[in-house]
Amino acid sequence: MSSKDDTTRLNTTALLLWDPNRPESMEASLRIEKELGSMGVEFIKGDTNSTESFTDPLDTDVAIVIGGDGTMIAQARRLVDHDVPMIGVNCGRLGFLAPFSPESLISHAQSVLGDEKTLEQRVLLKVEIHAADGGATRVMRAMNDGLITAGEPFRMIRMSTRIDGQDGPVLFGDGLVIATPTGSTGHNASTGGPIGDPRLDALMVTPIAAQSLAFRPFALHGQSTLEAVLHQVNEGTSLVLDGQIRVPLESGDRITFSRHEKTVAFVACPGRPFWRILHDKLGWAASPGGYGGDLL
Structure with missing residues (x-):
């Protein structure tokens, strides 16, 4: 029995x-x-x-x-x-x-x-890295965030952005955070970005120590794409995904961030x-x- x-x-x-x-x-x-x-x-x-x-x-x-x-x-x-x-x-x-x-x-x-x-469907981040030397495009994904960080020797870096093909803000500072709503409570919140309900269809974009006070955090619709082009970098400048995966970056590299077609279901x-x-x-x-x- x-x-x-x-x-x-x-x-x-x-x-x-x-x-x-x-x-x-x-x-x-x-x-x-x-x-x-x-x-x-x-x-x-x-x-x-x-x-x-x-x-x-x-x-x-x-x-x-x-x-x-x-x-x-x-x-x-x-x-x-x-x-x-x-x-x-x-x-x-x-x-x-x-x-x-x-x-x-x-x-x-x-x-x-x-x-x-x-079930709560959580948005994932799709990240495409287009190398300046014309090498193969790397496609990666993240649950929480993608962080472009200045790295050693910790001088400010410069990058331009485009949002849905239109010119966006230019960053001269320590980096940029692109977070999913799930990841909005992590690096994004620590750098002054907005906290989002994890069920949102959105991406949060937050500069890190931007020289310009006009570059404030903002949220993108989930169907939008943000492209960042690096113009001035350090030896240690890199892309960090979820705090777990690090990819070195060079001047001229182009990184696009968008919502991944897949979602993850949390109970x-x-x-x-x-x-x-x-x-x-x-x-x-x-x-x-x-x-x-x-x-x-």
């Missing part, structure tokens, strides 16, 4: 991704596997340290990713071509993209692993909407002294 009532058993296969080098990740994976396994969930296990692509088709209903924000971002790039919804279980420092704890995932398993789950955590997570995780606009009550 089954240990669970057949009416509550889950006919679900989950890809369980965890880091075997981190004890807390291993502990969480063992607990999730035990508790959800007793509810009828079958598991395929994977290592979050792997950079290998998953086989296609990937025979799973959902991916449970154990880790922090960096882990979620890296696994999103691996999973995007397989159209597998992702559940983030936080074992990192902030866990902004991983709203579940092992306890909340287990307690909400019937809804988030069943037919009642709510929403019940009772944890984006603005609540923003407040709880980042202490968004908290009152001085940690006062958390009503002001009136």
Whole structure:
């Protein structure tokens, strides 16, 4: 006889991704596997340290990713071509993209692993690098952001931009951030850019220490394309994607940023909407002294 009532058993296969080098990740994976396994969930296990692509088709209903924000971002790039919804279980420092704890995932398993789950489609960034020497165009993608950074020896760099084929602002400064709504709480927010609801179809563009006070952060429609051409660079000038992938840049290189045709589906955590997570995780606009009550 089954240990669970057949009416509550889950006919679900989950890809369980965890880091075997981190004890807390291993502990969480063992607990999730035990508790959800007793509810009828079958598991395929994977290592979050792997950079290998998953086989296609990937025979799973959902991916449970154990880790922090960096882990979620890296696994999103691996999973995007397989159209597998992702559940983030936080074992990192902030866990902004991983709203579940092992306890909340287990307690909400019937809804988030069943037919009642709510999916949030997250925009990805498509980045094309056209080398000045006429070499092959590199096409890459990012979950959070693309950052053109001045790099060593940290002199200001100069680049011109075009938006949908029209002349845009010229930057003389330390760099430029192009972020998805999901990534708007990262480098973009730290450099003064706007925070966007992750469901938006938009891209945020924020200069880093621009010499001109007239170059302010702005948002592009998701169907727009921004092109940046580098005119003056440093030895260390580079493009950084999601804080994880670095590509050296040279004068004359042209980089285009646009919305990727693919999206990544995140499973929403019940009772944890984006603005609540923003407040709880980042202490968004908290009152001085940690006062958390009503002001009136």
